[in-house]
Ligand SMILES: Nc1ncnc2c1ncn2[C@@H]1O[C@H](COP(=O)(O)OP(=O)(O)O)[C@@H](O)[C@H]1O
Ligand SMILES: Nc1ncnc2c1ncn2[C@@H]1O[C@H](COP(=O)(O)OP(=O)(O)O)[C@@H](O)[C@H]1O
Ligand SMILES: [Mg+2]
């Protein structure tokens with residue numbers, strides 16, 4: 336579905352050129368969910384933004400390719416990329432309020448996303464938008480459509496972003512820390528929602544997260560990043576039970592067991608001292 | 611012996627005709643050398659409670675007793691000598707450090723205020739010893755905070771809090787902004803410091819897994835109210851309040867296939883603009899019944915020192931056979 340090879344990007348700054356990611360390679364097979372994990376600054380977002388052509392003007396992909404449906408996304412024009420984003424690749428960012436336009440009604444934003452790729456009458460679009468909002472469990476979709484982003488809670492806003500990302504039924508969905516900005520008890524609702532939307536459509540998912548638990552529970556494959564490089568890739572079932580790289584091992588060891596798995600009083604002490 | 615005792619503390623923020631009921635009827639005691647965790651999602655009133663315990667906010671009502679002294683009755687000036695005994699570490703290490711001061715001066719600052727009798731050389735000696743104690747070196751004293759990593763910055767925040775030898779430290783999400791690998795080591799440091807010096811901690815967090823590693827007791831807060839509290843192991847292995855259960859099930863295991871059934875809450879956290887008149891989880895609770903709305907919210911004991919504020923749990927406790935036991 337998506338094959339990234341040797342992706343290398345850098346930023347130009349006051350201190351000269353800084354390489355943010357270096358020789359990043361991985362694949363997202365059709366119908367699978369792939370998680371990219373790594374600590375802050377490891378290059379997860381730059382990888383995604385390089386693939387989607389969303390780097391700022393002073394950032395540039397200097398080497399590598401990202402093959403998707405027979406085209407190299409890196410080589411495409413801005414216009415062609417914009418067509419693919421939205422129609423063939425749905426993108427869900429960390430901050431839903433950054434992704435939504437604050438001065439346009441939600442309905443207008445549905446209209447804009449639809450118009451970019453397909454013609455449809457207002458009435459038809461209205462019905463479709465209602466249907467899609469209901470599918471992501473937005474309560475009172477009529478009212479939401481008439482309203483604006485700031486009237487929504489974080490979780491509702493992210494549901495709207497997901498509905499917009501799915502509007503054209505893209506075969507690939509890319510999400511960059513889609514729940515980091517949300518309340519803990521809402522995070523899992525949103526992950527379950529993304530998971531079900533992806534599975535229902537037989538889509539592929541590329542999910543960026545710093546939470547190893549999210550990868551363990553929602554992804555088939557994992558890409559572990561450190562300092563702009565990929566240190567390990569493989570099936571989650573293999574990598575998480577038998578990490579071959581010291582860094583992956585360290586990361587996994589550093590996460591305390593889930594609170595409900597911290598059974599006997601002795602266990603927490605043991606988990607601590609083994610570190 | 612308790613070092614800190616909060617009794618029926620309420621706090622309402624008022625601004626432009628609007629009210630925020632940030633803390634509602636919270637009672638909490640911290641024993642000497644103990645770590646009490648306060649856990650809840652953002653907006654649940656944890657930081658406000660922490661600032662009340664520090665004497666930085668005078669609560670709207672209720673009593674705050676530190677080592678036998680009622681803080682709410684003190685003036686700012688009377689409060690000053692207590693500051694060295696009652697310290698705080700914040701979540702965002704960088705934002706809590708003065709960016710223009712060198713690390714050595716940041717750590718020395720509390721000494722200048724609280725130990726004016728020390729000579730410059732004595733101060734320097736203490737600062738270097740403290741730097742080494744938190745895992746840094748004398749060489750770090752001349753650096754600026756921005757040239758250090760997040761983990762190192764937080765070690766400086768801890769050094770600054772510990773240098774006056776406080777009896778109680780409020781740790782307000784001290785590891786939340788740190789990466790996992792750094793987090794574990796900062797927790798180790800906090801635990802070691804506590805063992806050495808017998809400091810008491812109030813550990814504020816939204817992460818139950820972290821709380822399980824560091825605290826003796828835990829109080830779970832939601833919308834300004836404590837909904838469940840007890841010994842950490844007891845609460846984590848036998849959570850009874852639906853909110854605690856929801857929080858627990860929201861943490862995903864890194865062990866593939868190790869799943870826990872999701873306890874979903876409907877919707878999202880409401881605005882705390884009114885004083886809650888019924889159960890705070892009303893409207894989101896998966897086990898809510900009509901009778902919940904007329905129930906007088908109170909904490910009831912479910913096991914040794916384990917208390918839960920839920921009508922369903924309280925009834926189940928009374929009639930275990932009828933409703934079926936346990937979780
Ligand atoms: N807009 C930017 N300008 C300059 N450097 C950047 C920018 N965005 C990211 N970087 C740098 O690229 C590296 C990778 O960052 P990022 O991909 O955002 O990390 P992650 O998403 O894994 O936290 C970091 O060293 C970061 O400082
Ligand atoms: N200075 C303030 N003025 C007005 N409202 C405040 C202030 N500080 C906190 N609040 C409100 O009080 C509630 C509790 O906040 P806080 O104690 O920071 O919660 P937590 O630390 O659990 O995230 C929130 O609704 C917050 O918006
Ligand atoms: Mg990122």
Ligand SMILES: [Mg+2]
Nearest residue numbers: 653656657658
């Ligand atoms: Mg807070």
